[in-house]
Amino acid sequence: MNIIKDEPLNSPLKSIILRLGGFHLEMSFVGGIGHLMEGSGITELLEKVYAPNAVTHMTSGKAIARAVRAHFLIDTALTSIILSHIYGIPLPDEIENETGTNDINPANYINTNNTDINAEDLSDELHEADAMLDELLKGDISVEKACENVLLDQIKSRIDNFRVSHKSFRISQLWFQYMDMIDILRRFIKAERTGNWELHLQTVKDMLPYLAASGHNLYVKSSRVYLQQMQNLKTTHPEVLTFLQSGHHVIRRSDKFWAGLSSDLVIEQVLMRSLKTSGGMTRGRGMSEGQRAQWILSMPDCAEMNNALQEFTGVNYGTSDQHKEGGESRRSRDCQDLKTFLSFLISRNPFVEETIHGRKKIDEFSFKRKEQAIISSANSAIKVDDDVIIVDSQLLFQRFLAASNGIYEDQSEIFTYELCSHPSSMFDPNGLMRTAQKSSLADTIWGKGDCCAFEMNENDETQYVIDGGSLFHRIHWQSGLSFGEICQRYVDSVERKYSNAIVVFDGYASGPDTKDATHQRRTKGIIGTKVSFTDTPFKSKKEIFLANLENKQNFINLLSAKMVEKGIETKHADADADVLIALTAIESSKTKPTVLLGEDTDLLVLLLHHADVTSNSLIFKSGNVSKVNTHIKIWDILKTKLLLGEELCTLLTLIHAISGCDTTSRMFGVSKAATLKKFGEHDIFKTQAQLLCNANKKDDIISAGENIISSSYNGAPYEGLNVLRYRKFAARVLTNKTCVQIHTLPPTSNAASFYSQRAYLQMKMWMNKDNLNPCEWGWKVAN
Template sequence: MWKHPQTFKDIVPRMGMFHTLLTLLSIIGKRFEDAGLRDICIESGVIAEGSVTGVLEGRKYNRAIRFHKLMYEALQRLVWKHFLKWIEKSPAKQKLVKDVFASLKPLYNDVCQDEQEKVLANQKFAKFVKLYDEHLEFLRHSKGKLASFWMSYIEIVEIMLNLVRASREGDWELHLSAIAQMIPWCFAYDKVNYARYLPAYLFDMSHLNETHPEAFNYLNSGGFSVQIGDHNPFGRIPVDQTCEETVNKDTQTSGGTKGFSLKPGAICKYYLVAEYRSLFLKQLRDMLDEHKAHSEHTDLQSSRIARDEADVIALVLMLERFWINPFNSEHQDLVCLSTGRFATPKIEKDLLNAKVVGEEAYKSFRMQRLEINKDTQQAQFHDTLKKAKLHTFSELNKKVKFKAKTTKEIILKADMALFGQMIIIAESRKLQLRDVLRHPLGPLPWSLATADGSLRKTTKSTLAKEVQKNVPAADNIPHPSACIIDGMALVQRLKADQKTFSEVADSLLDMILHEGSHSSRIDVVFDVYRQESIKSAERERRGSECGSEFRNIQPEHKVLQWRKFVLNPKNKTSLTRFVTEEWKKDKYRRKLHSKVLYIACEEECHKISAKSAIPVRDLNSNQEEADTRIILHVAHAARSGYNTVIVSSEDTDVFLLCLAFKQSIPASIFVKCGTHSRIKYVSITNAAQVWGQDICSSLLGMHAFTGCDSVSAFAGRGKLGALRLVKENRDFQEMFKLVGMDWELSNELFKKLEEFTCHMYSSRPGTSDVNELRYRLFCAKRGSIDSVQLPPCADCLYNHAKRANYVAAIWKKSLESHPVIPSPIGLGWCKDGDQLVIDWMDGEPAPTAVLELLSCSCSKACKITKCSCLKNGLKCTDMCKCMDCDNRPDEEDNQDDTEDSDGDHDEDEYAA
């Protein structure tokens, strides 16, 4: 039409408002989804979990419109509550509000146009509106970042409601006004098609009175929307939505056109007569009096009103009681409402400035492509639009992605190609390769760290299976017995979706009683979750930051996302407190009958029986992990006269702790393991006899050194190979007994651990120096070896050994109720701001002479006259400042697996 304006001069194109609304809904979802909106949808019960993605992506129109209306109402109620607090210190403002409400009573009793006009004409009402607008401006600009962000939600939903209202009332001016407000958001969130065509549409429609006056009069009178039923007021809908609900809907068959024919002629006829078939179906329904329209709108039905009100109350309660109220004075930083996670500076900047970014992009587009002469036009209308690519809270949930092969991991703007690059630089500078390989040659030790900077993991359960392999299963367990249960393991097994917290407590107690059905004493031990913990990295790996946070647990509240609930450590702490208090109540105590229940909750322990609930000071402990505290409870049960103690835990750490402390506990210990249908009891006494006390005493140190929850494993080196070395070498047994005996790692012990590491990487290393072994392995492969296949250098291995020693020392304090544990800082960990992080190395990642040539500082494209990489025949890496450079290595798309020397596959996966 733009190419041949005279040919199509009588045609006026319009954008379909139904599909435009769907785009706006997807913008709302993209901006607010992971800021807490998704969790609010589900946990409030307004949207089912299976439908929430369609709602937030704008694919489920009716549900999305309804939810955003309800959420808008809930936020407005919170705004109103804050308004009442805002005016508390001003009696004059309070009196004004009171008088306005008194003037609203006639309208409340008789809702009609006349009463409404009287209210609007009231001078006090005008002052009240002005005062309330001041309060809204305060929330937008002065209350804090969180309030400002969620005020933008109210603003965008108002645009959505205005678009809907404009279509329903046939209000042309309101329609154009809403379109103008929507355009910047399309630019901000990269809806490029609507960002391109809505400005042109707005321009054409704004000049329609001059170009096509008859069409303007028609649209201005409401002709841009359709009234399907004559008896339904406020029921007009957009034209494209009308097509969807009439012709497209009536002519649908199961399977579409494929459902009746594949012949081109039949398909052509199918589409040509579609509108007539739809018309005939409508006339048939009218004749049969089916689907007759009624005068009452769906939203005005009493059942719908009651349901909507209940849902709004649920949304308000979720924000006020359980999560974060965005207009509460306590929270001013930009955080996710459900998880409490803080936005990064980049995310915060993009979210708070999104509208400004969109307005500037819209202004630039309009000036360059719509409002200038063709002679001076800087860009063509259809030229590619640059995307804003604004960050949202979703960025916090993204996994770090790496190249497919383990040898090409990208980490901290540096890749594994750096290893080879450093070798090339070292050779060009004529450095001794033996000296170069004393450094990790990377920002992290690749043999210990994964590409996102976290600990390498190994399958630690293989160690427990190997130890249990030749141990005969226990058939008869002597009674009476005590049963010690890992409480958090039961919580993880519990399926609690759609259950209230009261029902969760009840179900959990039933599971505990079933687990200890043959024991007269049952101990339930829960973990303690501290802010600064060496297990923080492992909890983050398991997704702790993705879990929604409940600030307050109420018995009657129903949990809809149990998996997300138990991901958050703060929720687990609140849950253990809650169930402990619940189980003290009479209705739960009656379930115990003659059994005695001990509950270790945080640093306290409570003894609950059918008659009473009392604290047990002997079992109060400051131990953090349930693994070590279980041993404390086993010893207490043995001292209390129980000759048999059953430990119900699948954790390898617990099994090894039982083996290590068997000599100190005067009772028969059995570890319950296996599946639900095949339960197996392993006698710790029998296991100790099979393996011998020397090996059992050394297993804790070996387990910590070869990888556990808080200490990294060695890439490609599993636990079975290490176990074979310990089993065959008595010196290694004695060495691992010493690991954890003192908080400080001695040089003598480190030298022995270094020798053990050399034997892990080579059956005949010929040296006990890992730096020397790195050089020998590199030369043996003629340089065709990756950093991940080499042992860590001595610097990185020393810090790794300190971490293993620290963890083993904690384990060896298991029988102490209040062990004095020093800070981990300086013992393999360090502080990064407020966070406890792993201290991978003390020295430089590479020799200074290598680092000097490692990257170029080219601001644009690299040129041989200026670029240090090109001058030295090197490829640019991600450490170089150049962004778009032809001197970068090609990315590899192939995928490979790393196999442990034991035959076990490494659990880490790398995706391109």
């Protein structure tokens, strides 16, 4: 535009009129709809039909064909709900549930209790609408004549009255606005397909406030300038205006009424596709100016040659007169997906009267500190004169180092402090414990020798012990089933696969637990809505539902009761069930061959620690169905324990806890494989591990724990972590090409003392000596 504007008056470029690409404007507007409706539940609604990854591209406007279809179906579903309110008729899904058929006439299902309108008037309108639809489908009347029928004006008037009656309901207003945006989109597509110039300009104008509200500022600016230029065509280029008003602002490949295509869409389909496919310029031809000119100017000749070859060979390319959206399979799929959207919206009707009203205005409401949610950024904060400041740990570390110059004669003294808001070697920038890769410990043990159970003589005498937490992930929860039916699927699966089973469940009703931080990380802070059980249909995602611990406990209780009814034995732990699962399997192996089905490395560690090598066969394996070409480890616990030795198996719980598990963090740069290797190669590590395992005094535990952590960072014997921190820092300053990152240094002695206490507590819990109070061993209760 600026190029044309700056050209001289006699330049031929002055005769060029720039147009806004309709296809890309449509994509931007659809992306704006997705942005404005974010958080309204539309994402969850779309995921009932489309995959989550596809929904992301649909709401951004990239997957435009899917997005347009989905938005039109949702708009139809919302309109159906409104008409159901107005005419007092049940929705198709409700009628099918009652009659078992989808051959319905809405006029036969009028319920005068749901509407204030005279039933006879409603019946007449519905019968007349039904008759007009039949005539339209049979071709007895034209679309133009149907649109001129006063009946449609009456229905529209009733819808307008319905919207006025719900104007004070905020949720209803949100979805009314959504329907308005879809109406604009529908009219814009109609303008492009039919070549209606005036409708095109009007819909572009209607899009402006929504594009601005969604932050699509470049399209707002371009659309406004475009509208101004097009409105001036009457005086500047009247012949061009006449050309555009004749329907030539779109490109047509045929003379069909609904065959108009936006110019930028045709450019994408023809020019850009040819440019980037085989034989195009991006396939080795080069992109110089001369090559581009030759390639573009040769396209008409290539088209003529293509037509000549078609005539010569008698092979012609043609398309069907029937649009793909009018086919039987597409209409059937549309009907199915429409019912899916309706089913979701009926249970969350956006047009019901709001029963929740705020008691105070937002500017008069007082927020209480005890009700404040703790966000991850708050864990990266420090307090200065009662002011909470969010800081960057690395920046804070560098400033502390700079400020210490001249204050401390011996700069090593400053390394007795963490120099950041939290021990960054143990916690990530969000303040959460660094996640340990627990499976690496199992992989390391597996690589030490023959641990595999080659012959599994499973028979009717074999006792199966099943991890209830792992069992949850084996069955797909189909939306629409009741929780009782979902539980029955679990019961049927266990009965079908295992003749003699004991299922052990975790407990989630005992209050604060040392695994709460792990639960928070796994659920990503999501808390599902509390749900009533048994006959309640499942409507959400399984992960969201199970993120609510009360829901999870209620589901466990329901599932356990159904299993007991079928003769399946169940056990319940007060909190984490790993110890109970392992001890149940070990106790069973004393009298019969036993197979433990689970996924957690914690179970493997506990089995190796507690198992009796004189017992019957004890197998540990995954209960999930093996994937193609995937090696599933089947552990022979007794063989593995003999391979590792009694000494290592006794200390394995400590090695697992101090190298990172669900209740202890992983230390940056210290792997489980390296920790296990040190046990066999470093006497100081083994000695200190034995001291920590047998210690009773807290000072001895802290001292031994610090020595173990120092050894893990390759420190000198009894060097101490504070000295090691400074020595590591000084060495890296001399050798590193970049600045030293604070999280790569070992923790301070003070941070290691609390870490050692938490590891000791977890070790004792795994040893089934859990009468210790976590608040006395490195933990505190926080809201």
